[in-house]
Amino acid sequence: MLDAQIKSQLQEHFKQIKSPIELKIALDNSNKSDELNSLAQDLVSLSAHISVVENYDMNARRPSLVINAKDTNTQISFAGVPMGHEFTSLVLALLHAGGHPSKLSKDELDVIHFIDQPMNFEVYVSLSCQTCPQVVQALNTLAANNANISTTMIDGALFQDEVDERSIMAVPSVYLNGELFSQGAVSLSDILKKLDGNSAQKEVEKLNDKAPFDVLVIGGGPAGASAAVYAARKGLNTGVVAERFGGQVADTMSIENFISVKETEGPKLVAQLEQHVKQYDVDIMGSNKVANIERNEYLDIELENGATLKAKSVVISTGARWRSVNVPGEAEYKGRGVAYCPHCDGPLFKGKPVAVIGGGNSGIEAAIDLANITEHVTVLEFASELKADQVLIDKAKSLPNITIHTNVQTTEIAGDDQKVTGLHYLERDSGQQRSITVAGVFVQIGLVPNSEWLQGSDVELNRFGEIEIDNKGSTSMQGVFAAGDVTISPFKQIVIAMGSGATASLGAFDYLIRTQDSVNQAA
Incomplete structure (x- = not known):
């Protein structure tokens, strides 16, 4: 064995x-x-x-x-x-x-x-x-x-x-x-x-008692890990607050474009990132979600659990998540047939028909993976052509149990109140409504930045919800920097996120040494 x-x-x-x-x-x-x-x-x-x-x-x-x-x-x-x-x-x-x-x-x-x-x-x-x-x-x-x-x-x-x-x-x-x-x-x-109902309150009290950080990193993905390492290496009092360490990378199956590493897997890379950060005196505060940020004497970072952390500078690296298709039935059947991770949930649909919404690389890769497990895969792409790499398209078209529809719009995910039973879509050129019977629907239509909590703050966002930054990672809010997929960076890649995390952290250090109140404490 x-x-x-x-x-x-x-x-x-x-x-x-x-x-x-x-x-x-x-x-x-x-x-x-x-x-x-x-x-x-x-x-x-x-x-x-x-x-x-x-x-x-x-x-x-x-x-x-x-x-x-x-x-x-x-x-x-x-x-x-x-x-x-x-x-x-x-x-x-x-x-x-x-x-x-x-x-x-x-x-x-x-x-x-x-x-x-x-x-x-x-x-x-x-x-x-x-x-x-x-x-x-x-x-x-x-x-x-x-x-x-x-x-x-x-x-x-x-x-x-x-x-x-x-x-x-x-x-x-x-x-x-x-x-x-x-x-x-x-x-x-x-x-x-x-x-333990009391542990939540104990956690709030513990967080409230923490001294102000020189640099507080919000988010634990590649950008956040990189920012934390660079800040800690400067001798700054550094903290990381995140829902989970690794972010979306933890759900990534195969990584083959991380320079100097021929191939790896998301969880393995996440473990290495966490191990690297823990080599330094970094305060990692996991299972915490940020709700708001405002400037008072310090930058006050409010958490959803009611605690408030204080910092002299902040690096926001909250990343992005899978985009929802936003049709009737999606929210109702999430976890009951609507899924976003084919590697995780695909085996549960063994021998059953499924659909994949999205014809980019992630969608076609999902279809190819699912074709090895499920009875049949139907791919639905809104555009008139698939957006995936040609090698993936050729592979998908070579598999007998994959059907691809382009120029179609998903209109509803149907169910029986317990689970998904089908999907309705519109042929955009003919105006015809169509239906298919499926047990699962995998949504693969790109990413949306995790920036909703910044709405109404002094941090400027573009029309896509991405954080506006300059070449040092500075945002429109004094002392606040940002990095990775949550920003206007046009390419959402791990190696780029790591680089931008380092840039934002060095930008924060430069800000601190130029801020009179921080000179003596950060030196």
Whole structure:
């Protein structure tokens, strides 16, 4: 199951396992059970602390694996074969079960240890989803630190009956004691806030007590990470406030144009960015969304949770998000057939017909990916010609289960109140209304800047909502700089965002040393 190189790497990692671990596996006669059994035997061969018990529970999902820490009786389960993006979740679960400590703060551990009621988390994933491991690992961390909490990763593509029964059409979908708990990306901090009502207020108080930052970076994507590193290297008191570190890059499958790196994946690059930022004394405040900015004695940055941070200068790098098609049914069926990440949610539509709205590179790439999983893909493009690269167009047209319609306008996404059942569109040249039957609709029509919170502020935006900046990253608001996809930068690329983050941070430093009140403190 595992090749020699991975085994060698794991053997080195497993030296950190100090406590006995029991792998309880439930198998049937399927190929996936054979894979899981082979994986379990490989893991046993790599550490004397790991043992296997077969067919431990006749009622268990099959195939499944439970990691039982014998000293603490904590349990972390995987229904399916945790490979692909979830292999890291498996390795971390083994290390934590074996006594290797989690990287948690005292406050986080206090909240986890305080839970004294049984909590059974189930998280439905697809193994190609890049957002899912973050959620799985957060839940596994809870289970590894409290025997009252159990968690199970469930491969939705393998347990399709459960997915259909619960009408799951987006991953990750988390259930707590049988009830829907969350859907989409959530961090450990988000989960703890939902479990402990007091933790949110404690977080607000903690944020309010922070001293003013020399540079506060808003946003944790490539531009924000670059800005934070450059500010910290200047010896400035630097903070980063963001909903999640990595931003949209965390949802990117393949990156092949990042100079000096032949190819990589979004989550891997995000991990490297975060590791680089953490090498410096940067205060990272995750799971926080900014609501407003205004200038008083300092720049006051109000957060949606009610806290206020203060800074002498600010770099805004809030990035962009997928644009909505804005037709009836889109909002109603978001997460119930309407999706924006084909890599994450595509496996949930295995063998079913789907549609892709958008004929640019992202749309045609999505169609090609989905064609390998789904019954049929219909591409709908508003313009009279596809906008994707010709090599992608040729590939899509060569696949027998892709149909492409150009010069059409999506008018409605239809459903049965539970899930998507179809899509209506208008042929723009003939005026004819058409309908198709689909189980899912993937929207791939470009990006919109995350700048709504700046409406009414002194930061000037253009008609597209992008922040106006000069060649130093300065905005129209004194002491406020901006970088990356949220700005007027014409090319929305990772490498360009990183460069603009560095520019904005150096612009902020230049502003600080020229501001009399900051000269002595920033020197």
